[in-house]
Structures are given as C-alpha cells and as structure tokens.
Amino acid sequence: xxxxxxxxxxxxxxxxxxxxxxxxxxxxxxxxxxxxxxxxxxxxxxxxxxxxxxxxxxxxxxxxxxxxxxxxxxxxxxxxxxxxxxxxxxxxxxxxxxxxxxxxxxxxxxxxxxxxxxxxxxxxxxxxxxxxxxxxxxxxxxxxxxxxxxxxxxxxxxxxxxxxxxxxxxxxxxxxxxxxxxxxxxxxxxxxxxxxxxxxxxxxxxxxxxxxxxxxxxxxxxxxxxxxxxxxxxxxxxxxxxxxxxxxxxxxxxxxxxxxxxxxxxxxxxxxxxxxxxxxxxxxxxxxxxxxxxxxxxxxxxxxxxxxxxxxxxxxxxxxxxxxxxxxxxxxxxxxxxxxxxxxxxxxxxxxxxxxxxxxxxxxxxxxxxxxxxxxxxxxxxxxxxxxxxxxxxxxxxxxxxxxxxxxxxxxxxxxxxxxxxxxxxxxxxxxxxxxxxxxxxxxxxxxxxxxxxxxxxxxxxxxxxxxxxxxxxxxxxxxxxxxxxxxxxxxxxxxxxxxxxxxxxxxxxxxxxxxxxxxxxxxxxxxxxxxxxxxxxxxxxxxxxxxxxxxxxxxxxxxxxxxxxxxxxxxxxxx
Numbered sequence: 001x002x003x004x005x006x007x008x009x010x011x012x013x014x015x016x017x018x019x020x021x022x023x024x025x026x027x028x029x030x031x032x033x034x035x036x037x038x039x040x041x042x043x044x045x046x047x048x049x050x051x052x053x054x055x056x057x058x059x060x061x062x063x064x065x066x067x068x069x070x071x072x073x074x075x076x077x078x079x080x081x082x083x084x085x086x087x088x089x090x091x092x093x094x095x096x097x098x099x100x101x102x103x104x105x106x107x108x109x110x111x112x113x114x115x116x117x118x119x120x121x122x123x124x125x126x127x128x129x130x131x132x133x134x135x136x137x138x139x140x141x142x143x144x145x146x147x148x149x150x151x152x153x154x155x156x157x158x159x160x161x162x163x164x165x166x167x168x169x170x171x172x173x174x175x176x177x178x179x180x181x182x183x184x185x186x187x188x189x190x191x192x193x194x195x196x197x198x199x200x201x202x203x204x205x206x207x208x209x210x211x212x213x214x215x216x217x218x219x220x221x222x223x224x225x226x227x228x229x230x231x232x233x234x235x236x237x238x239x240x241x242x243x244x245x246x247x248x249x250x251x252x253x254x255x256x257x258x259x260x261x262x263x264x265x266x267x268x269x270x271x272x273x274x275x276x277x278x279x280x281x282x283x284x285x286x287x288x289x290x291x292x293x294x295x296x297x298x299x300x301x302x303x304x305x306x307x308x309x310x311x312x313x314x315x316x317x318x319x320x321x322x323x324x325x326x327x328x329x330x331x332x333x334x335x336x337x338x339x340x341x342x343x344x345x346x347x348x349x350x351x352x353x354x355x356x357x358x359x360x361x362x363x364x365x366x367x368x369x370x371x372x373x374x375x376x377x378x379x380x381x382x383x384x385x386x387x388x389x390x391x392x393x394x395x396x397x398x399x400x401x402x403x404x405x406x407x408x409x410x411x412x413x414x415x416x417x418x419x420x421x422x423x424x425x426x427x428x429x430x431x432x433x434x435x436x437x438x439x440x441x442x443x444x445x446x447x448x449x450x451x452x453x454x455x456x457x458x459x460x461x462x463x464x465x466x467x468x469x470x471x472x473x474x475x476x477x478x479x480x481x482x483x484x485x486x487x488x489x490x491x492x493x494x495x496x497x498x499x500x501x502x503x504x505x506x507x508x509x510x511x512x513x514x515x516x517x518x519x520x521x522x523x524x525x526x527x528x529x530x531x532x533x534x535x536x537x538x539x540x541x542x543x544x545x546x547x548x549x550x551x552x553x554x555x556x557x558x559x560x561x562x563x564x565x566x567x568x569x570x571x572x573x574x575x576x
Contacts, residue, residue: 002051002068004029011036020044020056031068045079047145067150067167074156080146084162087180089138090196092213093230094118097246097264097280097287103232104134105198105215107141107181108482111234111250111373111458112489114215116471118248118266125475133482141181149184166201183218201370218368225258234458235373236366242272246280250295251375251459252362264307265291268459269362273301280307293317294328295456296358311335312387313456314349326411329390330423332430335413344413346391346423350430350535353543372486374460374493380430380437382503383454383461388431389507395424429531435504436528439521442501450499451506457489463499466492547575 007015012025014036022028022044031052042056046063050056054066057073063080072078088106093099094114101118103109117130141164148154149167157174165171166184173190180197182188188199189206197211200218205211208225216222217234228244235251242260247253250268257274264280264287276299281287289307293299296314306322312331319337325344327333332349335342349355363377398408399420408415415423442448453464470488473479479488492499508524509515516524545551549566556565570576 003032004049005032005034006030007034015039015042022048051150063144064146064148066148067152069151070148070154071152072148072154075154075160076158078146078154078157078160080144080162083142083144084146084179085138085142086146086162086164087196087198088141089134090179090198090213092215092232093246094232094248095246095264095266095290097230100288101290103215104131104138105232106134106137106482107183107198107200108137108372109198109200109215110482110486110489111217112460113482113485114232114234114248115250115458116474120471123471123475126471129474129477129480133480133485137482200372202368217373218370219366235368235371235375236362242276248458251373252365264289265293267293267297268456269296269358271298271358273299273303275302277304278307279304282306292328296355312391313384314355316349316352323412325413327413329387329394331384331387331391332426333423338414342413344410344415345419346395346415347426347430348419348422350426351538351542353539353546356539373458374489376459376461376493376496378437378461378496378500380434381454381461382434382438382450382463382500383456385431385434385438385503385507386454388427388434392424392427392431395420395427399424426535429534432524432527432531433535434528435508436525436531438497438500438504439508440525440528442497442499444501444505445495445498448495448498448502450502452503454503460489460493461496461500462489462492463503466499547573 007025007028007030018036018040020039020042027046028044028048030050033052034050038054039056041058043060048061049065051066051068053069055071059072059075059078061078064078090105091102092105094103095101095118101121103114103117120126146164148165149169151167152165152169154171157171159176161178163177163180163182165182168185169182170187174188175191176193178195180194183199183201183203185201186199186203191208192205193210194205195212197214199216202219203216204221205216206223209222210227211222212229214228215232219236220233221238222228224240226239226241230246231244231249233249237249237253239255241258242255245263247262248266252269253267254270255262255272259274260272260276262272263278265278270293278291280289291305291307292310294311294313297311298316300318303317304320309324310326310328311317312327312329312333314332315327315335317335321337321342323342325342327335327344330344330346332347334345334348359379394410398410406417408420449465450463455462455464455467474485479485512520552565552569556568559565559568
C-alpha cells in the first residue's frame with residue numbers, strides 16, 4: 001500500500017511556477033517520493049491522489065486516484081462529477097430490443113452468468129437473485145471518486161467522464177468515454193465513443209468504434225468503426241466495420257464487413273459473411289423477435305434470416321430465409337435458399353474441411369489469461385451427441401411417414417430424399433464417433449451423472465441436471481456471488497470427461513437395450529475410431545479438392561504453360 005502525504009508549500013510554489021493549478025491544493029495528496037517535475041500544466045480539481053511516479057502533463061483532472069507509474073497527457077477533461085457506478089449495473093437489452101431478456105452488466109460478469117440471466121426469464125426468483133448479484137457489484141463500485149490503475153497510459157483524449165480504469169490500460173486519442181469501466185490491460189483507441197459500458201481484461205476498442213450499453217469481454221476486439229448497442233461480447237470475439245444491436249455474442253463471434261448487421265440474436269463461434277443481415281421486426285408487435293444461431297454457424301455473403309429462427313450447431317447458412325425455420329436437431333448442415341424456399345442438407349458440413357479447420361483454430365487462438373468465461377472446445381461432446389441422435393430419429397421418422405416421397409418438410413425447411421439418406425449415413429458415423437470418443441476418456445463416478453440433456457451455456461457444455469442444481473442454488477442464496485457461481489460451474493468443467501462418459505454409457509445402453517459390458521464398451525470405442533477415420537477421409541477429400549488445380553483459376557495470370565500456372569498456384573497457397 002502506497003503512503004500519501006499533502007503537498008508542501010515549496011512544492012506548491014514549484015508546481016504553480018510550472019503552470020499547474022488546483023482548486024484547492026489541500027485536497028491533493030501525493031506519494032512520499034513526489035517531485036514537482038512530475039506535473040506540467042496540470043489543472044487539478046476536487047480530491048486528487050497521485051501514486052509514485054505519476055506524470056500529468058497539460059491535462060485537467062478532477063476527483064481521481066491515480067496509480068503508480070501512470071502517464072496522463074493532453075487530456076482536457078478527466079473528471080468524476082459525482083457518485084457513479086462506472087457502468088456497473090447498466091441494463092442491456094440483449095437479444096430482445098424491448099428488454100425482455102435484459103442483463104445487468106458489471107466488472108466480473110461471465111458468459112455463463114449472462115447466459116443464465118438472459119435465457120431463464122421464466123424463473124422470476126432466479127432473475128431476482130441475479131439482479132441482486134448485479135446490484136451488489138454496482139454498489140461495491142459506487143463512488144464519487146474515480147480511479148486509474150498502475151502503469152496506465154492516457155494520452156490525447158478529449159473527454160473521460162465517470163470512468164474507472166484498470167491496471168496497465170492504454171487510452172489513446174479517445175473521443176468520449178462516459179460511465180464505464182476499462183479492464184486491466186485494455187486498449188481504447190482513436191476516436192472511440194463509449195457510453196455505459198464495461199470491458200474485461202485485454203479488451204480492445206479502437207478506430208472510431210461506437211458502443212453504448214455494452215459488455216466487452218476478455219480479449220474481445222471491436223475495431224474500425226464498429227457500432228454496437230445493448231450487446232454482450234465474450235471471450236475472443238472480434239467485430240469490425242459493421243453493426244450489432246441487442247446481440248449475445250458468445251465466444252469467438254466474428255464479423256468483419258461494413259455491410260453486416262447482427263441483431264436480436266445469440267451467436268457463438270460464429271462467422272458473418274459480407275452482407276449478413278437479420279430482421280427482428282415483423283411490423284406487428286414491434287421488435288420482439290429473436291434468432292439463435294448455435295455454435296459454429298456461418299453466414300455466407302448476403303445471407304439473411306428473418307426471426308424468429310434457430311439453426312443447429314455448425315450450420316452453413318446461404319441465401320434468404322423468411323419462414324422461421326427450426327433446424328436445431330440437424331447439426332453440421334447446409335441451409336440453402338432454393339426457389340424462395342429454405343432447403344436443408346442434413347450433415348453436409350461433416351464433410352467440410354472448413355469445419356475441421358475452424359474447430360482447431362479456436363483453441364489455438366485463445367490468448368486469454370484470466371479465462372473467466374468457461375469454454376469447451378471438444379468436437380464430439382454430449383450436447384452435439386444429443387442433437388445427432390435427435391437428427392437421426394427425426395430423419396427416420398420423416399422417411400417412415402412417406403417412404404415414396406422425394407421431398408420432406410420439417411419445421412419450415414425442405415429436405416430431399418437424397419439429402420435425407422446421406423444425412424442418415426453421416427449422422428450414424430458422427431454419433432458413433434461421439435460415443436467412441438467419450439467412452440474412451442473419463443472415469444465411472446456416480447457423483448458425475450451426465451445422463452440425458454446437455455446445454456451449451458455460452459461456450460461451456462454442462463449437463464442440464466447440473467445446471468438445474470446451480471439455478472436452484474442461486475435462487476436459494478447458496479450461490480450468491482459471481483465467484484460462487486463460477487466455482488460451481490468450474491467444478492463441473494473440471495470433471496467434464498467423467499460427466500461426458502456417463503452420458504455416453506447411458507446412450508450406448510439405450511441403443512443396445514441393456515447395460516454394456518466391458519467388451520461392448522471397447523467395441524464402441526473401436527467403432528468410434530473407425531467412424532472418426534471415415535469422417536476424416538471425407539474432410540481430407542474436401543481439403544484436397546480445395547488445394548487442387550481445379551481451384552487454380554485466375555492464378556499464373558501471365559503464365560504460358562500449365563506448369564507455370566501450377567507453380568504460381570502452389571507458391572501462393574503455400575502448398576510446396
């Protein structure tokens with residue numbers, strides 16, 4: 001703890017000689033080793049406390065405690081005007097513009113807590129408990145005194161009002177920050193305007209971005225004029241150029257194009273192509289609708305979805321879709337527009353090398369250090385396994401309902417017979433791969449009961465039964481802080497393999513009609529390896545085609561021979 005003292009008369013005289021002023025020098029406290037040369041042209045108002053080595057040059061500061069080693073330079077207004085919560089407790093109308101899924105943000109909010117707050121509105125006691133949790137965080141932050149952490153660099157900023165700034169943060173060329181919290185080591189850059197916000201550690205908001213009522217999570221990037229309101233961004237999301245309104249951007253939500261709008265939806269591990277768009281207003285009851293694009297969905301260029309709608313995990317969406325589809329039981333699919341209708345190719349994405357590449361790169365690109373948001377990266381998991389099993393059952397039921405049909409309709413999407421048959425084959429392979437993978441790890445522990453339904457809670461796979469116990473604990477006050485909720489979630493995450501094995505054993509027993517013995521379990525593991533190899537061959541074939549000379553169109557522009565064109569293609573693609 002740094003020790004502070006009042007200024008001496010000689011120091012005050014030296015400061016004034018250097019062009020510094022104060023409303024009242026007696027309200028200024030400095031570190032023991034303070035030297036007047038640390039301030040030049042400083043204008044101080046209200047209560048000021050300067051840590052060791054703080055430098056203020058040509059800046060106006062009012063009511064702030066400033067940590068050791070921080071530089072403030074060319075900042076006309078850095079002020080705390082009165083009591084503030086610094087963005088903590090701000091209500092964010094996520095997913096539903098009318099506020100039906102409002103989440104209150106605060107420093108330390110996690111993707112999982114936000115997921116619960118947004119998705120379980122039908123449990124009023126739970127909502128009230130989470131509101132109390134957020135209110136306590138806001139009350140703890142409440143102060144009439146602003147604070148800036150250690151080793152910050154704050155330069156050339158126009159207006160910083162009622163902002164709390166963490167250690168190691170950089171603010172450079174900011175236009176306006178108002179009522180917000182800047183997390184440790186975050187960067188807020190040129191021409192940024194941010195109102196009623198909270199950022200987590202190592203967040204970056206830069207280059208003219210504009211945000212209002214937003215939470216920006218660890219290692220998230222909002223850049224190049226991105227505009228966002230009433231939105232939550234978690235772990236490693238990266239959005240540039242476009243716009244977000246009332247979105248729940250789970251981990252790795254990515255949008256890079258000026259013409260892309262994300263609105264009133266839930267996303268995670270998502271990629272928006274250019275011209276991505278959605279509608280949540282049908283000009284009837286207002287902007288009340290929502291869409292859920294489950295983990296790994298991608299929008300091709302120009303894709304459009306009219307809410308309400310939901311897609312299964314790892315679905316590629318192409319074209320315009322206006323019939324409120326629900327493909328949640330069809331993971332790894334293509335959703336296409338054909339003659340104005342939504343057409344589904346179940347399981348088509350299982351043969352795409354792009355899916356394999358995406359799943360691999362997410363783990364590699366996780367640069368977080370705090371890791372408050374819990375993330376499972378496993379391809380084969382109980383949540384996806386349940387979707388695969390449901391997809392198989394649905395496709396079989398559709399076929400059996402009319403074996404002579406060439407086209408089937410399910411939840412507003414059209415499925416051709418050829419696509420249905422291929423989907424059955426691929427889902428069988430994928431389910432075998434899932435069972436084998438999960439049976440091959442973990443231990444048998446009755447305390448880790450993962451049977452039945454699972455949830456993808458904004459990145460964390462968790463048994464529904466475990467989630468229900470957590471929700472009950474929050475309602476009862478047994479988990480009354482974000483830290484307590486996080487400990488319970490982390491305890492499940494640490495035993496994920498055991499919970500997942502329990503799920504796999506249960507599903508295998510139901511498919512066999514009896515409890516499997518050791519030999520049957522081992523055969524399922526071996527079958528899973530074979531299934532994974534078969535799926536790998538499909539994706540390798542896809543990769544090989546993408547690297548073949550069929551894709552060398554436009555290469556070797558001045559080439560005289562095919563060999564020269566191939567050489568250019570291979571050099572540019574890095575295939576040598």
